[in-house]
Amino acid sequence: MLPSELLITRTKKDRIYPDFVPLDEERLGLAEELIDVYQNFIGKKKSEIDELLEELEPGLNFKRVRGLRTLLERRCTFISKYLIEPVLARRAVFEAASDRRITNINERAAVIATVADTLNISVVDLEQSLWADQESEVILEEFKPLNPEELLKWYNLSLAQTLLFKSTGMTIAVKGNEPAIFRAIKYFGLMYLQEEGDKIRIEGASSLLKLSEKYGTSLAKLLPVIVKSDAWVLDAEIVIRRETPRIYHFIMDSRERDLLVREDRLSEAVPPTFDSGIEERFYHEFVALPAAKHWEVIREPDVIFTSKGVVIPDFKFRHKELDIETYFEIVGFWTEDYINRKLAKLRALPITVLVAIDKNLACFNAAQFDLGLDQPIILYTKKVPIGAVVRYLAEIERAAITKQVERLKETQIELEGDIIPIKDIARRYSISQEAVRTCLKHPDYVVFKGLVVNKELLQEVKDKLVSIKLYVEARRVIEDTGLSNPDEVLAQLGFTVQWKGLDPSAATIAQR
Amino acid sequence: MIIFTEHNSLVYAISREFLIPAITHTTPKEERAEILDNFRTGRYTCIVTSKVLEEGIDVPEASVGVILSGSGSKREYKQRLGRILRKKEGKLAILYELVSKGTTEIGIARRRKYAPE
Incomplete structure (x- = not known):
């Protein structure tokens, strides 16, 4: 993307065209020349590079050269070199110079020498530090090279993106890359709607007056993802404000692919992680919550196709142990029209999605707004109530466990051995540990938190413990039997631990 | 004393040469405030600036x-004059303009002088 003032376009009737640079010998030569300048000036001041390039500019298309330079500078790392902060250096020098008017070179040198002395640096270092933060003084430290063809294709893509800044909306059709496109649309927080066939309408700002370039920027960011598809067409409405704003069509399709860069490395196609602060906040709170530790929350959304269009829920929850997962969608503040379309899609969903809806949505204030949703709903203001989400998930969890227990009633769980980890049983019958604990009732076994233990073995342990007083010793006896849960066993066998202070070696056991 | 120039490059050239605090539109906000403050209290007796001080900033x-x-702009000239001429009892202010012989500056100054209001 380029600064808007570097945009070059042509208009013809109601169409607008970005002035793409052709990949001919002359332009490739220019690109190579520019790249070489940066390549050869590593370690030099930016002002030297600018001076040289400005000599090249006359006779060439000024905006074109500036655009190419803008892109090349993005591949540069500039650093300022100074011993002391330039602002501090200047302050010291200006203060010292203020009392004695400087009218010649010797007077100047005297002031500099005095200040350098006070700051304890050399005159050369002081002179160097003094203006080191000026843009012209920064030094080119690194330049990430690219070839002339890449530069021109990157420029063309950037030019088209810059034109999209002024877009109020566009209709696209793509082949082969749809999930990536929908995901990107979602990531960039764009409003969209699937039209008949494979067309997708991406909504622009609601009114021309309020046209915000921020929204246009999101449309622009989508372009690199679109051009990566096998085949694509786009038709965007572009508002050009002259005396009266006028709408032009920017139409482009995959026949132009050879003019446009398609590599992520150059096209800056990096989607942000979250759509909104609400979602981000929810995610961080959720993963930090102990009550939610059974659930994995997945941000990478699945694309779900419905009769009313595509739905990409914000989150997916997957239970870490049980084979259950569910989706979560946060509906924020948008226009009534948008909400209605969104609700239509949610109603058409073949699966259950938990929906959180902002209570402050404009449409709620309208009389008797009917959500008509068959989905579980949480209403929120400002922040998604995490407790409600966790309660909802706990319910699903409980229902799933109950179902497993029901299923298991017919099956007799076979137990072999004295000590059996519940994990193993759960795996053998492919149910959750919780379900195992709930439904396992065997006359010969005791069920602990993580283990199932034979009653005879426990009796043997109990017999040994009768003669033991010290807690640490009791623990050792239990652990030697192969039981990893001595405290649970002690309690089960009717012993209590009597603590004397915090030292476990002083604690004793007693039979209740 | 305030020195006015047309271009930033000249502001910096003067600042470097005569070690006079410079204010342009690229001067960091805090530094600008500090320079103006020091100028107000008399710690700095002179500053050099381009167009940035002409409007909206309390100097x-x-x-x-x-x-x-x-x-050639009369408006700009008046603004610069306004920067040094404030209503105050018994105040005397002087505005100098350097017009170099044999340069376009002569024509520019003349154009302004005879331009209609």
């Missing part, structure tokens, strides 16, 4: 102004 008063590269 402490000065009794001498020097225009190093004038423009």
